[in-house]
Amino acid sequence: MNKISLLKKFELFNEHWTPKIIGELNGQQVKIAKVKGEFVWHDHANEDELFMVIKGRLIIHLRDQTIELNEGELYIVPKGVEHKPEAPEECWILLFEPQHIAHTGEVISDLTKVSEDWI
Amino acid sequence: MNKISLLKKFELFNEHWTPKIIGELNGQQVKIAKVKGEFVWHDHANEDELFMVIKGRLIIHLRDQTIELNEGELYIVPKGVEHKPEAPEECWILLFEPQHIAHTGEVISDLTKVSEDWI
Numbered sequence: 145m146n147k148i149s150l151l152k153k154f155e156l157f158n159e160h161w162t163p164k165i166i167g168e169l170n171g172q173q174v175k176i177a178k179v180k181g182e183f184v185w186h187d188h189a190n191e192d193e194l195f196m197v198i199k200g201r202l203i204i205h206l207r208d209q210t211i212e213l214n215e216g217e218l219y220i221v222p223k224g225v226e227h228k229p230e231a232p233e234e235c236w237i238l239l240f241e242p243q244h245i246a247h248t249g250e251v252i253s254d255l256t257k258v259s260e261d262w263i
Numbered sequence: 264m265n266k267i268s269l270l271k272k273f274e275l276f277n278e279h280w281t282p283k284i285i286g287e288l289n290g291q292q293v294k295i296a297k298v299k300g301e302f303v304w305h306d307h308a309n310e311d312e313l314f315m316v317i318k319g320r321l322i323i324h325l326r327d328q329t330i331e332l333n334e335g336e337l338y339i340v341p342k343g344v345e346h347k348p349e350a351p352e353e354c355w356i357l358l359f360e361p362q363h364i365a366h367t368g369e370v371i372s373d374l375t376k377v378s379e380d381w382i
Contacts, residue, residue: 147337167339169360192289193288198335216317217267219267242289
């Protein structure tokens with residue numbers, strides 16, 4: 145495989161809330177996404193999910209608190225914990241999560257994508 | 264859990280080649296390390312390993328090529344592939360790999376640490 149440049153990968157797409165796979169290891173996937181606005185409340189029954197902010201600011205609403213992530217900060221949402229990501233301005237994030245996870249969990253919304261897109 | 268700031272975590276230690284665990288998810292661990300100089304040739308028989316450069320420059324020697332990673336670049340070394348990381352100047356890296364992996368693989372050297380250190 146070749147090395148992966150985050151910046152170059154982010155330059156390849158512009159749509160929001162559509163995670164792209166950039167790497168795979170040990171049954172896990174590394175994804176990137178551009179996000180803006182509010183996502184939907186959801187959880188993942190069996191998977192923890194890592195969010196890392198590469199550029200901008202991400203707010204992760206939890207039922208009992210709100211996490212604000214800036215560039216170089218990360219947060220792991222444990223499995224089963226409801227969360228709603230929000231980005232007031234466009235934000236670039238990196239995700240680590242198991243293969244074949246639906247990004248809206250069991251919740252089907254207009255935003256639901258089956259993320260099997262490599263970039 | 265609280266959010267994790269990479270920069271703040273890196274400020275907490277100075278030793279080289281001693282990965283510190285900063286997060287855990289789905290049986291995988293997120294680690295950070297400061298590295299400088301040459302590491303030893305080794306492989307991990309059953310685990311893929313992700314290297315991401317947060318600051319500086321990392322050279323990953325493989326038997327058939329050399330990968331040079333700068334800030335914001337990452338590389339996944341597949342399981343079973345021999346590699347030798349090297350950093351001519353101090354470099355800060357993020358690692359993603361399964362729990363309970365020895366960073367020198369089966370090779371025991373003066374640099375071998377069992378990385379169970381959370382930071």
